Amino acid sequence: MARTVDPRFAERMRDLLAERAVSYRVLAARTYYAKTYLHALATGAKSPTLEAAARIDDALAADGELVGYINEPAGSDGAAASRDSARLVELLCGGQVVDALDAAALGAHQLSVDYLSSPPDEMLRQATQLRRTAMAVLPRLHGRARAAEETDLLLALGHMSGVLAYAALDLGDAAAAAGHARAAWQCADTIDHHGLRAWVRGTQSLICRFGSGYGKALTYARDGMHYAHDGAAQARLLCGQAQSHANIGDGPAARRELTAAADAHGREHTPADGLFGFSAAKLAYYSGSTLIWLDHRDDAEHAQTESLRAIGLWEVSDPHERSMGDEALARVYLATARLQLHQLEGAVAALAPILDLPEDRKLSWIGKRLARIAEILAAAPYTNDPVARELGERIHAF
Structure with a gap:
């Protein structure tokens, strides 16, 4: 029996594109099919293969509905060979190499932008498929x-x-994150791309900091400076060095590097979107997350100011530039600074939206940093405070 396609496939595909507000351009980036081929499927001018239906179904989150319109004959070697031949035609004709390259670049860019506002498990799934x-x-x-x-x-x-x-690290799998970062480094090294090299070194430093490997984190961040010829890239790497120094107790070095990061960020640099950018909000966020590890009251006050600045900048930014995970973490850093300043009620207010986050928004970083807040609440001057006790219980239930 030959493969048949229910005519409702095309109509439902068009409906899903409209419901999800997905353009043919974006769908091409997610599926790696040419826009002309996808349009032909949506109008019924062409019939999809089972693989094409599956990839479109996945890209539009149709939960198998589109695949259900394909009646694929089971079993025989002949049927499998026919499917492979159809796929070969798609590769060579339906989606030319140039279309695949355009879709790859567009898909990578779209992922980096979507990452700021999407749960990491969804980004992991999409990035795996696209790569x-x-x-x-x-x-x-x-x-x-x-x-x-x-x-x-x-x-x-x-x-x-x-x-x-990033997705693996946000899900708490530092080993997988390191493997993906190595793959990114190999791509950068193969094509001698300094910008990507600098970004990867910053990410490898971040992964080391996740596991408290601050010495190695410093090595990665410093090496990245050899490739960072852009002010924003330099600022990101300097912030990584500052965080590492703060965590090993070298306050003077951390403060110097934060100042240098602000100077670097103020220089002209090429804007980058999404995950690969380093905005003013991100700079303030890194400053706050560094200063909470230092001992002086002035550091805690500065951390509070910088965390509030990061939150304020994100709240008024365009939706595609708003980093939801980092914004949540900035509130955790704000709460930490306020506890260091003995502002318990202010800390409770800062954490209120974090403790009510849905499960898919509970990044591993949030859990790690909330654990530190729980330690602060368990010590003087909060030991016998009922408000502190209640907040600690909510953190443990997070």
Whole structure:
């Protein structure tokens, strides 16, 4: 029996595109099919293969509805061979290499932007799917004639691997994050891309800080400075050094590096979107998250000011620039600073929206930093305070 497609497939695909507010351009980035091919499927001019239906279904979060419109004959080697031939035609004709490259670059960019406002488990799933599809194009780009195309694809693959590193770390898997970061570094190193190298070194430093490996974190951040020829990239790496020094008790070095980071960020730099950018809000966020580890009251006051500044900047920013995970963490840092300043009620207010976060927004970093707040609440002057006790109980239930 030949494969058949229910005519409702095209209509439902169009409905889902409208319901999800997804353009053909974005769908092409998510599925790695050419826009013309996707439009032909949505209008019924072409019939999808089972694989195409599955990838579109996944990209539009249709929960198998679109796949259900495909009646695929089961079992025989002949049917499998026919599917493979149809897939080969799609690769060579329905989606030309140039379309695949464009889709890879667009997909990597879209992932970096979506990451700021999406749960990490969803980003991990999407980035895994997109990178796997992009990797399938790589063997077709060997030779001098395709060197430029290979460079473009490897840059996109490096960015996708960077998204995977962040998603894994936000989910608490530092080992997987380190593996994805190594893959991103290899992409950067292969194409000699200093910008991606600097970003990866900053991310590797972050991964080390997650596991309290502050010496190695410093090494990565310092090495990244060899490749950072952009003010924002330098600021990010300097903030990583400041955080590391703060955690090992070198307050003077941490303060110097925060000052240097602010100076670097004030210099002209090339704007970057999403996860690969380093905004003024991010700079303030890093400052607050560094200063809470220092001992002086002035540091705690400055941490409170910087955390509030980060939150305020994100609250008025465009939605696609608002980093929901970092904004939540900034509130945790704000609460920490307020406890250090003996402002218990202010800390409770700062944590109120964090303790009510849905499960898919409870990043591993939040759990780690809340654990430190619980330690502060268990010590003087909060030991016998009923408000502190209640807050500690809510943190333990988080």
